[in-house]
Amino acid sequence: MKNFAMIGAAGYIAPRHMKAIKDTGNTLIAAMDPNDSVGIIDSHFPDAAFFTEFERFESYLDSLRRAQADTADYIAICSPNYLHEPHMRFALKSGADAICEKPLVLDPADIDALQAIEGDTGQRVNTILQLRLHPAIIALRDKVAAGGHDKKHEVDLTYITSRGNWYLQSWKGDTRKSGGIATNIGVHFYDMLHFVFGALQDNVVHYTSDTKAAGYLEYEHARVRWFLSIDVTDVPEDVRATGQRTYRSITCDGDEIEFSGGFTDLHTRSYEEILAGRGFGLEDNRVAIDTVTNIRTMTPNGATGDYHPFIKGLL
Known part of the structure; x- marks a missing residue:
């Protein structure tokens, strides 16, 4: 079982990621969104920690890592498009692989920067190209x-x-x-x-x-x-x-x-491929x-x- 965290839990696409995490036999340990209308979490992972402030979310994941507890293996990114790049940076530097919704980035130069961070951290960016x-x-x-x-x-x-x-x-x-x-x-x-x-x-x-x-x-x-x-x-x-x-x-x-x-299960299929090491990068x-x-x-x-x-x- 892998541990997941999620950034952007209140949006349209987040439930598909929650379902994919559950369908692949994994668990969501923490989620973050400035909007607190996230009752959908109860249908999948009612025990997940939830934060409306990024700083508290970051602190929580950091405390798990320092305590050598069950840290996040993957961070799913379902935030607004312009935040994808900094949130992927955060995931990689936190010791997690990223799973990012489309569009991956808004500036092609960000792909090069993220590739450099992958090289520095040994972590990987995966994307949903369903x-x-x-x-x-x-x-x-x-x-x-x-x-x-x-x-x-x-x-x-x-x-x-x-x-x-x-x-x-x-x-x-x-x-x-x-x-x-x-x-x-x-x-x-x-x-x-x-x-x-x-x-x-x-x-x-x-x-x-x-x-x-x-x-x-x-x-x-x-x-x-x-x-x-x-x-x-x-x-x-x-x-x-x-x-x-x-x-x-x-x-x-x-x-x-x-x-x-x-189309129904394409996010689950995407997660299956990512977990098998065959995700799109x-x-x-x-x-x-x-x-x-x-x-x-x-x-x-x-x-x-x-x-x-x-x-x-x-x-």
Whole structure:
């Protein structure tokens, strides 16, 4: 049994980590979050110590280490995006491996700094790249690999996940803290595209705003038009008419890739791989982090070149 601590226990994603810790037969010994609305802990680890101040959380883990008690083997990091890097530093320097939610960091240079700390401490950063473990995505990667080295697939990625007015008022609406729409809701898709279609060769941005973004990516084996949004009005009318507020579509050469199912246990699968020493590390994240960083800093080109059809009504 391994001991886990958690930073960011009150957020949306934290329960998936708690479930994964429990499902893999391990225990959560301590959790921290400035927000004290964390009753979800009782469903998994009611005996876990809880702190609303980072300093007290840090002191508690340090006291366990000094007493040679049951210290944290892993620290799961589910904090806001801009805090991932300092919290991973803390985990490594505390003698624990880190398990960090996406996006790993907001600045690619942080990957290099964290690699240096890994070398100094002997600890490791693991990240949740759950789409790499999805059976449908693995099958697509195998199909692409079998299709020949010279083939370029035509891919359209459309992902609309509606959010209410609260979103832009939270840290997620602050680009300095979240990295913006492409980073916050899209980074795992860009990682998936790199995982399936190989090296990134071109990155063009056609449109960006606080609530949506669109562009073109070319990989070794694919040309990809992409559109991301949190605006419900972007959901196709026929889909909205059924009461749906989300829309996800990935087509490859005109064929829909169906991967709506199979998401339930991907965090548990990720933890299983990490505990077996097969987790995804810092370098695995580099291409996706470079991709979203460039998207964030580029000047949009507008409706030129090979652009996603959903931006026609926006320009």
